[in-house]
Amino acid sequence: MAMQAAGTDRPATIHDIAAICGVAASTVSRALSTPDRVNIRTRARIEAAAAELNYTPNSQAKALSSGRTGAVGVLVPDITNPFYFDLIRGTQLQLKAAGYTQLLVDTEESDEVEASTMEQLRKSADGIIVAASRLSDESLLASAAKIPMVTINRDVAGVPAVVIDTPSATTQALDHLISLGHTRIAYMAGPLTSQSSTLRWTALAAAAEDRGVEVRRLGPFAPKTQSGAAAADAAVHSGVTACIAFNDLIAIGMLQRLRERGIRVPADMSVVGCDDIFGADFCNPPLTTMASPIEQAGRVAVSMLLAQLNPLAGGGSRSRSLMPTHLTVRGSTGAAPVAL
Amino acid sequence: MAMQAAGTDRPATIHDIAAICGVAASTVSRALSTPDRVNIRTRARIEAAAAELNYTPNSQAKALSSGRTGAVGVLVPDITNPFYFDLIRGTQLQLKAAGYTQLLVDTEESDEVEASTMEQLRKSADGIIVAASRLSDESLLASAAKIPMVTINRDVAGVPAVVIDTPSATTQALDHLISLGHTRIAYMAGPLTSQSSTLRWTALAAAAEDRGVEVRRLGPFAPKTQSGAAAADAAVHSGVTACIAFNDLIAIGMLQRLRERGIRVPADMSVVGCDDIFGADFCNPPLTTMASPIEQAGRVAVSMLLAQLNPLAGGGSRSRSLMPTHLTVRGSTGAAPVAL
DNA sequence: CAACCGATGACAACCGATTGCCAAACGATT
């Protein structure tokens, strides 16, 4: 709102302010960061000058001397996977609200890129949030020892985590399919290094055994729509009447392939996805899927990380947060075809 | 590959290396950044020590003293818009290849957030890439004077830009619709502050006049699928038989709404989108849309920015880059309904 | 043999902030 004089070309520093107010630079620093340490009158002068000069602290310098960078790294395996859209937005919003900057990195589904990124971030970030890590438990633990970390969808003892409870949703999905009369069901697995995929399969297999139906595991398939073609063919070939895919990308890809092959969904084959990503509601047919509060998961992860960074007296920070999920039924699931 | 001794808890600095090699810290700095300035033998010793200590330079310190941060800000209006995901991936890949870090910021379609972010980035980034800026020409120019900048889909004299040539694609879309017999066509406009939307409309209106068909402008509509409902209703109400939407999100939203209302696509209404985002190929019906090389646009933007940052003798950097587009015809367009 | 030269490496200032420590100033108490 202040009438801003044409700024000099160089951003103002605390020294500029100090010169104007006739105080030492350290006093300016104190006035701005430890207001109680300085007389209220000088503080007012300094604040006025700061506003006048449109002063903003240099984050590099601040980072160098204080040791904290005000940045948080967010690592995702594949930035073009819509699942991460909402996650990233969640982290971004929450980080910005807390005055932090988000360093987004696409690790390209590679454990090496992930590891080297972490090493680099160790100096340029105060903490990191790692979604769907492809690293081994040991590597993850080792990294977590060096820099505050929160994982998402990756549960390792000793590392705070936000876990989206898709495993329990698979049970809902299974019951949904069973209620529709399906008895031969397949699980289209995700990457072998994905803990989520493993957990979903474990939960699903247990529930299947419990209910006395057959669920076979097919794959692994890369979490991309392109893999859906192979997944669809594998499902058809295996003779199942319904499948639960590791995620929506694979499921959507399957839908496309099944359509190409003239296999009707859900009349001939039911498909269940996971995550309820962008597109799950408008694909053809709309996808029955396990919906997760993804953006919220991102926010929670940030909160947990910040709690770790600024251990306030108030709240002991949780080290684990389980996000509830539920099955969203749409058009891709239906009654099992009548046996011939 | 080196047998890494258990690292000390604190990352190594050039002083550590200097101590080991018995040289001054400045020599270490030169050996690493200006290899020619130092004897090849000492350089070798220093490099060996650096490798041994697993040394990585502290980016904050480097930034502070050298004035360059090694980071580039990427501003997008809405991080959850799939259009930007390919863009972000393009910038991310190219930046990483050049050794830069990407600072991704979602400006929430707000000019204020955009402006304040730029001001902040001015100190913590070497340059910025602004996609679909919502700022005025003046503000943009003013900011570009303070920090190297490349815009995407925003053409302002004096600011290097990557422009995806969707306006000319609208002509293709129009001809496509005309060839199908449509004569009453609508353009579903995007945000008023979106230059892309304006340019598309201008090109479309000109082409329409040239061809003697009627194209009316409806909207504006927010670039989200939710806005598609209003857009669909507006289109139906206006009595057109085909529409060209500002982008795929609106188009996909329209598809959903039209389906709800029992209006068949393309039998009763043809719909053309723009961008060919994730989902355009598997919505129902698949969307005819103007495809853009989005990821490539991101890469080009980065290249242009880096050329600006490191003005090599070799190539004069282009200040404008036009990315070609083409119409991808799918199922959402068809022959005009027979007039009653 | 003296003058000269390029290569090499050390010194020190600096980037912009933070922070421990100390001293001046001030008011209050006895």
Place this chain on the structure above:
DNA sequence: AATCGTTTGGCAATCGGTTGTCATCGGTTG
């Protein structure tokens, strides 16, 4: 008026590098 405690603000070191300047050294040239 002397003492004491508390504010308040300055000095200077520090973070980890970069870079301008200068001294030194070995070798070459006239």
